[in-house]
Amino acid sequence: MKKLVLTGAAGRLGSYLREPLSKMCDTLVSTDIADDIGTLYPGETYVKGDLASLDDMMKVCEGADMIVHFGAFVDEGPFEQLLGPNFIGAYNVWEAAHRHGARRVVYASSIHAVGMYPKNEFIGTDVPHRPDTFYGLAKCFAEDLGRMYWEKRGLESVHMRILSCAQVNNARALGSWLSYDDLIQLVTRCIETPVTGFSVIYGVSNNDRAPVDNASASFLGYRPQDNAEDFAAEVLAQTDPLDPQDSGHMCHGGPFAAVDLGQSGLANMTIVDDRKTT
Known part of the structure; x- marks a missing residue:
């Protein structure tokens, strides 16, 4: 491909995607609201841009073959805080992609789009x-937006409902973990698959305890290699018995399912910021 665009390039997941994406195209345009993202990879350029600005997205998406959209406010918060980057930002990305052909x-969607399902329900991509949360609602909005732009305007999209892409240091992650290597494979398959139309796939590794079903998305060729069971003995030895009446333990959304609307879900998690540095 001639040009790929990566939004959210300054984020933790974006830091692992920049190098492999730069090898898939002549030019990778990375964008975020940060002033810079450090040393660039060969073929990579950085453009500071605000997702909430259609003009900014029009500039970065010009000439792009595909857009890998990871930019967002990545937590629960008041609706007004998410409105610009997560709701309007999704529209701006799709509209700019459409206008530029x-x-x-x-798209980095999330398990939080379906986070209130009980974890003992093995859910597929069609539920x-x-x-x-409002954060999960924004993911629903973007998924519906993607379906509409496919059916009305012929713009393909793949929506990766990422469960938890972070170090395995809690019981929930034994089922929800997506390793960085599997993340890269997943994004690569979403780009390289010849035809996708509108598709949804769960972003999860090959965990013995994975609570979701990707059978309907098998055509994408995603075959995860890593398994959180490798960490199970250590994690469970450090975990107190979980409360089945606590929605944070019982629901797919984990801590996000338990917080009040507008309150941080990440505040109740222990995510290690191990972003890749060039």
Whole structure:
């Protein structure tokens, strides 16, 4: 491909995607609201841009074959805080992609779009939305937006419902973990698959305890290699018995399912910021 665009390039997941994406195209345009993202990879350029600005997204998406959209406010918060980057930002990315004739948007959706389903329900990619927060609601909005732009305007999109892409240091992650290597494979398959239309796939590794079903998305060729069971003995030895009446333990959304609307979900998690540095 001639040009890929990566939004959210300054984020933790974006830091692991920049190098492999730069090798898939002549030019990778990375964008975020940070002033810079450090040393660039060969073929990579950085453009500071605000997702909430259609003008900014029009500039970065010009000439792009595909947009890999990872930019967002990545936590629960008041609706007004998420409105610009997560809701309006999604519209701006899809609209800019459409106006510039891009082929596909590969989107970092989230398990929080369906986070209120009980974890003992093995859910597929076709279950109705059941968001756990305003953050999850924004993911529902972007998924519906992607379906509409496919059906009305022919713009393909793949929506990766990432469960938890972080170090395995809690019991929930034994089922929800997505390793960085599997993340890279997943995004690569979403880009390289010849035809996707509108598709949804769960972003999860090959965990013995994975609570979701990707059978309907097998055509994407995603075959995860890592398994959180490697960490199970250590994690469970450090974990007190969980409360089955606590929605944070019982629901797919984990801590996000338990917080009040507008209150941080990350505040109740122990995510290690191990972003990759060039």
